Amino acid sequence: MPANSWYERAYRRAVVDMHIPDWDDAFLSRFDAGAFADRLAESKAQSVVAYGHSHAGLFLYPTKVGKPHAALKGRDFLGEVIERCHAKEISVVVYTSLIFDRWAADNHPEWRVVTHDGKFQGEGGRHGIVCPNSPYRDYVRAFTEEICRGYDFEGLRFDMTFWPWLCFCKHCEARFDREFGGPIPRTVDWFEPRWVAFQRCRERWLAEFAGVATGAVRALKPAATVEHQSSTYPLNWMFGVSEALVPRNDFLQGDFYGDALQGSFVRKLLESLTPNRPFAYETAVKAELKNHTSVKSEALLGAKAASAVADGAAFVVIDGIDPSGTIDPRPYRRMGRVYDQLLPYYDQLGGDRVTDVAIYYSLASKFNPSVGPRPVSNPDTTDGHTEAAMQTARRLIGGHRLFGVVTRESLDTLTRNGVRTLVLPDATVVSDGEAGAIRAWVRGGGTLYASGGTSLVDPSGKLRDDFALADVFGVRLSKADWSPREHYLSPTDAATDLFGEFDPTYPAFASGYGMDVEARPGATVLATRTLPWPAPDASRFASIHSNPPWVKTDRPEVVLNVYGKGRAVYAATVLETVPELSPTFLGLLKRLSDADRLGVDAPECVEATLFRQPDRHRYLLSLLNFQDRLPNLPVEGVRVRLRLGMPVRGVRLLPAMTPVATRGAGGVVSFEAPRLETLAVFAVEAG
Numbered sequence: 138m139p140a141n142s143w144y145e146r147a148y149r150r151a152v153v154d155m156h157i158p159d160w161d162d163a164f165l166s167r168f169d170a171g172a173f174a175d176r177l178a179e180s181k182a183q184s185v186v187a188y189g190h191s192h193a194g195l196f197l198y199p200t201k202v203g204k205p206h207a208a209l210k211g212r213d214f215l216g217e218v219i220e221r222c223h224a225k226e227i228s229v230v231v232y233t234s235l236i237f238d239r240w241a242a243d244n245h246p247e248w249r250v251v252t253h254d255g256k257f258q259g260e261g262g263r264h265g266i267v268c269p270n271s272p273y274r275d276y277v278r279a280f281t282e283e284i285c286r287g288y289d290f291e292g293l294r295f296d297m298t299f300w301p302w303l304c305f306c307k308h309c310e311a312r313f314d315r316e317f318g319g320p321i322p323r324t325v326d327w328f329e330p331r332w333v334a335f336q337r338c339r340e341r342w343l344a345e346f347a348g349v350a351t352g353a354v355r356a357l358k359p360a361a362t363v364e365h366q367s368s369t370y371p372l373n374w375m376f377g378v379s380e381a382l383v384p385r386n387d388f389l390q391g392d393f394y395g396d397a398l399q400g401s402f403v404r405k406l407l408e409s410l411t412p413n414r415p416f417a418y419e420t421a422v423k424a425e426l427k428n429h430t431s432v433k434s435e436a437l438l439g440a441k442a443a444s445a446v447a448d449g450a451a452f453v454v455i456d457g458i459d460p461s462g463t464i465d466p467r468p469y470r471r472m473g474r475v476y477d478q479l480l481p482y483y484d485q486l487g488g489d490r491v492t493d494v495a496i497y498y499s500l501a502s503k504f505n506p507s508v509g510p511r512p513v514s515n516p517d518t519t520d521g522h523t524e525a526a527m528q529t530a531r532r533l534i535g536g537h538r539l540f541g542v543v544t545r546e547s548l549d550t551l552t553r554n555g556v557r558t559l560v561l562p563d564a565t566v567v568s569d570g571e572a573g574a575i576r577a578w579v580r581g582g583g584t585l586y587a588s589g590g591t592s593l594v595d596p597s598g599k600l601r602d603d604f605a606l607a608d609v610f611g612v613r614l615s616k617a618d619w620s621p622r623e624h625y626l627s628p629t630d631a632a633t634d635l636f637g638e639f640d641p642t643y644p645a646f647a648s649g650y651g652m653d654v655e656a657r658p659g660a661t662v663l664a665t666r667t668l669p670w671p672a673p674d675a676s677r678f679a680s681i682h683s684n685p686p687w688v689k690t691d692r693p694e695v696v697l698n699v700y701g702k703g704r705a706v707y708a709a710t711v712l713e714t715v716p717e718l719s720p721t722f723l724g725l726l727k728r729l730s731d732a733d734r735l736g737v738d739a740p741e742c743v744e745a746t747l748f749r750q751p752d753r754h755r756y757l758l759s760l761l762n763f764q765d766r767l768p769n770l771p772v773e774g775v776r777v778r779l780r781l782g783m784p785v786r787g788v789r790l791l792p793a794m795t796p797v798a799t800r801g802a803g804g805v806v807s808f809e810a811p812r813l814e815t816l817a818v819f820a821v822e823a824g
């Protein structure tokens with residue numbers, strides 16, 4: 138942990154992008170560090186990411202290592218910003234752009250990322266992209282050392298620490314040959330160990346490159362924090378981001394541009410990975426990064442900032458400076474008003490998330506096994522595992538289940554946090570070590586839901602003969618089949634309560650792949666597969682718009698198994714991604730464990746989070762109303778039921794600590810929340 142803990146208090150952060158070239162004398166000619174700091178103060182930001190260097194590759198201070206921006210003319214923009222921001226008690230994180238560096242690419246073509254056919258990656262575009270395996274890394278070390286020696290700052294942010302594409306430059310080819318033997322493979326094939334070895338190299342090389350930058354800061358400015366761009370962890374395999382990158386950071390901070398669901402999922406993911414808290418959830422203050430003039434509405438910024446509060450995250454907004462160097466005051470005023478509403482909450486945050494259901498996120502599984510081998514000229518970057526994990530989060534939010542994310546590195550939290558159920562959403566790649574830890578946890582009383590191809594492939598790309606967790610699932614693999622196809626799930630007599638109005642005559646429709654399995658002795662089959670009318674060719678069908686159910690089979694689709702003191706459900710179809718099976722999925726989780734610590738009666742747009750704060754002898758409960766169309770319609774009559782395994786002394790509504798009338802005592806306490814606009818935070822006095 139770095140000595141400088143500015144980030145522990147800075148829940149309100151800003152980034153002011155300055156990716157401005159210097160081919161026009163007007164560019165940055167009107168930059169005014171005083172106005173810059175004034176705007177930040179007005180926005181109530183506690184920290185800013187200030188540019189030392191940008192994607193343009195130009196430095197905003199008089200560098201001796203690279204090229205200073207022409208607008209400096211004897212000035213030092215970075216130094217001025219640091220001085221003005223520090224005067225207003227705003228912490229400064231210095232920004233540099235790795236890999237995306239226009240100046241370096243133009244002046245050192247031998248450093249550039251090279252495509253499979255020998256061309257420069259991104260040629261003709263705005264960005265210049267250089268390879269982390271080239272001598273470029275010495276340049277990174279040199280400018281990082283220069284910044285560390287020259288300036289007094291709280292942290293360093295390295296942006297763009299990822300592989301934008303596959304690189305076949307001479308440095309990568311030579312390194313792969315030296316470390317693995319032979320040329321880089323020309324076919325993307327997730328069941329081919331040579332391809333998978335190349336991907337593992339890319340992950341390792343990237344983490345090593347990040348270590349060069351981080352190491353330079355650690356050596357010269359050990360008190361400063363270091364972070365690398367962290368929006369890439371939930372992105373597909375192409376980015377080459379793995380768990381190995383995490384230790385190069387003091388905390389994780391990433392920018393995301395999706396909806397309420399994406400925000401909720403990625404916050405739990407960053408929370409599970411971050412070395413120190415708070416982690417930070419970041420987005421553009423403008424409608425999009427490419428939209429220079431439309432500021433997001435106060436309702437949207439307010440809902441996003443409130444969602445960060447509900448998850449105990451710092452919130453970061455990114456603005457872009459005008460090319461002349463002036464700053465649009467509107468977003469800063471707007472953020473000031475947003476934070477006026479939320480200021481009383483920040484001192485209340487902290488503690489450990491109470492997680493009844495944990496989603497397992499496998500960074501090695503971020504590919505689509507149903508696509509098949511593809512040439513490197515046209516790689517597939519879809520990702521079934523992330524989609525299944527996100528849809529699991531959607532179901533859990535809608536069902537008001539307390540959920541979090543667990544990765545390979547945080548499996549120990551299953552026991553430590555008293556997780557009731559672990560969901561493995563089509564997590565194809567599971568190592569023997571991961572399988573062993575999960576097996577032991579279930580044997581000891583944990584419950585498990587797994588779907589699709591979970592644990593069929595080992596981290597080297599070898600397809601196993603059976604699931605690594607087959608004994609826990611209570612099934613045997615007959616055939617691994619990733620071909621997408623329409624089929625139906627028909628409930629058995631053991632599951633009539635789980636499938637709503639679906640029955641063997643009208644079974645539930647699913648479109649996608651599914652594994653062929655047999656149930657092991659002692660396991661209970663909850664659903665079987667019904668095949669559609671076979672439709673042997675385009676001209677012959679049973680119904681012109683659909684392929685209705687036709688052939689009942691006894692092929693298991695959903696299997697319940699008792700394993701040690703625990704239980705498991707295996708679903709051959711990735712049924713958590715089927716919207717119509719949402720109640721079935723939530724019902725299966727209930728069948729596995731009904732020991733959930735929170736129940737909420739509210740519409741699906743309301744998410745509940747709960748943090749245990751033993752130092753304050755309380756829990757912090759947040760109810761977040763985040764609707765697709767804003768401003769939110771208020772929600773009335775939300776009922777909350779708590780079953781914390783300890784007496785509740787009282788419930789108070791923050792920030793005024795207004796007592797809330799509760800019912801029940803001892804084991805279960807319930808109350809009705811007041812009218813919910815966007816955020817309601819309660820202190821639950823217990824423990």
Ligand SMILES: [Zn+2]
Pocket residue numbers: 249250251268269270271304305306307308309310
């Ligand atoms: Zn390369």
